[in-house]
Amino acid sequence: MPGISAWRATLSACCASLVGIGLARFAYTPLLPAIIEAQWFGPEAAAYLGAANLAGYLAGALLARPMAAVIAGPALLRGLMLLAAIAFFACATPLSLAWFFTWRLLSGIAGGALMVLAATTVLPHVPSPRRGIASGAIFAGVGLGIAASGTLVPLLLRQGLVAAWCGLGLLCLLLTAIAWTGWPASSAAPAAPQARSRAHRQARPLLWALYAAYALNAAGLVPHMLFLVDYVARGLGEGLATGAQYWVLFGLGAVVGPVLSGHLADRTGFGPALRLALLVQAIGVALPLLGLGTPALILSSLIVGAFVPGIVPLVLGRVQELLPHDAAAQKAAWSKATTGFALLQAAGGYGLTFIFSESGGDYRLLFLIGTGAILLALTIEFIMGILERDRRRLSRPEA
Template sequence: MNTVKPTTAGTALQTASPWRGTVAGFSASLVGIGLARFAYTPLLPALVGAHWFDASRAAYLGAANLAGYLAGALFGRSLASKTSTRFTLRAMMLLASIAFFACAWPVSFAWFFAWRFLSGVAGGALMVLAAPTVLAHVPPSRRGLAGGLIFMGVGVGIAASGTLVPMLLQQGLEQTWLGLGLISLALTLLAWWGWPTADAPVATPSHHRHAAPSGTLKALYVEYALNAAGWVPHMIFLVDFVARGLGQGLQTGAQYWVLFGIGATVGPLLAGLLADRIGFGRALRVSFIIEAICVAVPAFGLGSVWLMISSVIVGAFVTGTVPLVLGRVHEILAHHPARQTSAWQTATVGFALFQAVAAYGLSFLFSYSGGNYSLLFLIGTSAMLLAFVIDVVAVVQRSTPEHLLK
C-alpha cells in the first residue's frame, strides 16, 4: 500500500494541475521579470523629468534591480528549502507587487534603491523556481509548449513597457507605479492556487545507473552565458543605433523596440513548439545559427526591412532561448531529476553575470571606439557562433566512444 499511494497522488497531480501551473508560471515571469525589470525602462526618463531623481541616480536604480536579480537567483532555492517552494513562489510575487506600491512615493534614494533591489530578488527567485516547479508536473512531450507559455510572460512585459506604461504615465508617475502594483497583485492572486502542492511527482525508479553528463552540462552553461552577451547589442543599443546611428530619430527607434517586444512575446511559444517536434538540443542549435545571422544584420546596413526582421527575431530568441535551455537541462539530466533545479540555477546565475559583464564591457568599448555600432553587433554575432561551435563539439564528444577520445 505504501508504494501505491504516492504514485496515485503523483499521477493525480500530473493530470489535474499542469495547465493551472503553467498559468501561474506565466504570471510569475510577467510580474517578476516582464514588469519588475522591463517596465522600468520607459519609467526612467519619467523619473528624471518629474525631478524624483537625477539621471545618474535613476540609472543606479536600474542597476539595483539587476543586482537583486542575481541575489535572488543565487539564494532562491535556499529560501525554498527552508520553507517550501509553493510558499516562496507566492511570497516572491507578493514582494514584487509590494515593491511597485512602495515606489509610488519617492521617500528617499535609499528607500527606492532598497525596493528596486527587492523587486530584483523576487524576479531572480521566480526565474529559478517557477518554471522547473511547474514543468516537473508536465508530460515530457508537452514541456516545450508549457515552457514557452511560461516565459511568454517576459515578452508580454517587454511589449507592455512600450505600450501600457506610456498610457499609465498620462495619469501621472505616482499613478503609474500604483497601476503596476495593482496589475501585479491581480496576477499574484491568479497564480495563488495554481502552484503544485508538491515539488515534483514521484519518479519511476530506474534499474540502470547513468552517469551525469557533466561535460555537456558545463558546455550548456557557457552557451547560455554567451547568448546573454550576444543579445546585449540589441537589448541596449538597438534604439540608439536607429535614432542616432542611422539618424532616424527617437520615435523611429522606439518603433523598432516595439517590434523587438512583439518578437519577445511570441518567441517562447514558437521555440517551445519547435522543441516539442525536434527536441531541445536540435532546436537550440538551430536558434544559435538564426540568432547569429540576425544579430549581424545591423552591422552590414542592409536596409530597414532587414533591420525590422532582425529586431523581431532577436527579440523572439531573447525570451525563446530560455525555455530551450531549461528543456535542454531536463534532457541532459533526464536520469538525474534531483539535479535539474540546481543546474537551472547555475545556468541562470551564469547568464545574469555574463549579461552584466557584457553590458558594461560593450558600453565601454562603444565609448572607446568612438561610437562604433557595427563592432558591437559583430561581437554579438561572434558570441552566438561560438555558442554553436561549443554545443556541436559537446554533442560530438558525448556521442563518441570513450576509447576513441583517449
Template structure:
C-alpha cells in the first residue's frame, strides 16, 4: 500500500483588517510612542534633573538621527529575513528601548537607546505599509493606508494622555509603563503580518515596466526636496511644543500635555482628511494647500495669538504630521503612474530625504535653542520659513515645466 501523499498546509488567508491593525500598531509604537512620547516627557526629564535642558533637547534629536539610520537600513534588513520577522523584531526592539530608558544611567546610555528607538521607528515606517499594501487589492488600499498611518496619531494622542498619568508615579514608572503598552501592541500585531511573498500579479506588474532609474526624474527630485523641507517645518512642534507651553509660557507640564493631546487628535484625523482632500483636488493641489496651512500654523506660536491660536496650531500641525505621508506617496504615484516599478524606490528615497532633513533640523534647532538662550520664537520662525520654501520650490518647478 502506498502511503498517502502529504498535502501541504494551506497558507493562512490574508486578512486586510488584521494586517491594517498590525500596521497601525507598528506605526503607533515606532512613531507614535517611541518618538512622540518624548515630547511630553521632556519637561519632566529636565525638572527631575536627569539631564539639563540643552542636553535633553539633543536626546530628542537622537531619536530622529536613529530614524534616518532605520530608513536607510530597512531594505537590507528585509533582504536578510522575511518582512514579517523583521517587523516583529523591530517592535520588540522599540519595547526594549523603553525599558533601557527607565533610568538615567548616563548621557551616552540614554543617547544610544534613543538612537536605537529611532532605528526601529524609521525601519517600521519604511517596511510596514509596503509589506501590507502589496497584498491588499487596489480597491482597498486607501482604507488600509489610512488605517496604518492613523496609528501615528493614535500614538501621539496616547502619549499625551498616558504620560501625564504615569508621571505621577515618577519617570522610571513612566518609561516602564510605555514599555508595557508597547509589548501589548506587539502581541496584538504578532500574527497579523502577511507571511507569504506578495501575490504573483503584483510582482509581475513590478517587473513589467522600465527600470527604476529610467523614470522622469525632475519632478520626483523636486518632491524629495519639498518633502524634506516639510520635515523641517514639523520639527519645532514635534520636539518643542510641550516644553514651549510648560516652560516658555510658564503653564506647566499638564497644560503642555493638553496641547499635545490636541496635536494627537489632529494626527488621528489627518491621514483620512488629507486623503479626502487629495481625492477632490489631486495630490499636487493638496500638497500646496498643506504647505500653506502648515506654514501659517507653525508661525502662530511665534506671532503669539493666545490660547485659541495655539490650539489651532496644535491641531493643524498634528494633522499634517502623518497626513503629509499619504499626500507625498500619492504625488509620487502621480508622477510615476507610467513607471510603477519605480514607485517603491522613489518612496524609499523620499522617506530617506524626510529623515535626513528631520534629523538635521532637530540637531540644528537644538543648537539654535541652546545658543539663543532658549528662544522658542526663532524655532517656529525657521519651521514656517521651511514650509514656505517648499511651496515656492513646487511653484517654481511647475513654471519651469510649462
C-alpha cells in the first residue's frame, strides 16, 4: 500500500463503519422519543422514518458495486461519509415528512454502501495473518456507535434536539476528515481468469451456504435488538431504567466483540471461528429462556451485543478465504451477503413483531425462534465445513 500503512487504512475503514452504521443507524433510536416529544412528528411517522434508514441500507448494499464501477474507490468512500454527515445536518431542520424521510433514506444508502465497500477496499492490503484483527477493528466502529447511542446522544439532547443532530453531524465530519487520506489508492491485483473461474466454481456452494447462515443469523439477533429492553422493563416488571442498563451492557459487548472475534479468527481460521461464534450466539439468545435470573441476562446481553457487529468480520473473512486473491469477486460476494443479512433482519423485525402481537406478548417464543434460527445457521455451516474438509482431502495429491 504505497505511502499508507495497513493500520492507517484500517483506521479509515473503522471511521467509515462508525459513521455509516454506528451513528447513521443506531443514533436514531435514542433520538426517537425526543423527536416525538418535540412534536416534530407523531409516533407512527417517527417510527416510519426509522424504517427509512433500513430501506436505504438495503438499497446501498445493492448499489455499492454499480457505484464503485463509476466512481473511483477513495472518492466514493469519502463522498459516502460526507453524505452521511450532511444527512445529520439536514435532519436538524424538519421541513416536512418527505424531507426528513429523504435524508434518512440517503443516510441508509450511505451506510449500506460503506458496509460493502470500506472493509473490502482495505483488507486486501492487510497481511493475511492480521486480517482477522484488522477486520475486527474496522467493524468495532459499529459497536462504538451502539455504545454512543446510549451515552453521547443523551448528553447532546441536553442542548436541544437541533443541537443533537448538528453535534452528530460535526462528529461525522471529524471522522470523515480523519479517514480522508487513509484510503488505499490502488486495488489488489486481480486473479488470473482461469484460476478465478476454477476457484469460483469450487466456492459457489460454500458461498451460498454462507449467505444463508449469515441471513439466518441476522434473524436470530432480532429478539435482543428489538425486544431486550422491553422484555426486562415490562416482561420481567423491572422498569425502563433497568431495561436501559441492559442496553448499555449490550453496547459494551458490541464495542469489544469485533476485535475479539477477529483475533480468534487469526488464530483458528475464519471457518472454525464462525462456527464457534454461532454456537456461542445460540447460547446467548437462549439464556433468557432458562429463567436463571440477573446473571444470565447480563451474560446474554454481553454475548449477543458482542456478536451483532462481531459476526461481520468473521463472515467477511470467510468470503475472502473462499475467494482468495480476487478483490472484485470478494466485493460481489460480500454485497450479496450484506443484502441477505439486511433482508432477513428486516423480515425478522416485522415477522417477530407480528408474532409477539398475535401471541399476546410471549417473549419466550421470540427468544425460542431466534435460537432456532441461529442453530439452523450453525447446522448449515457445520455441514458445509465437513464437505469442504472432505473436498480438500480428496483433492490433496497422494504422497
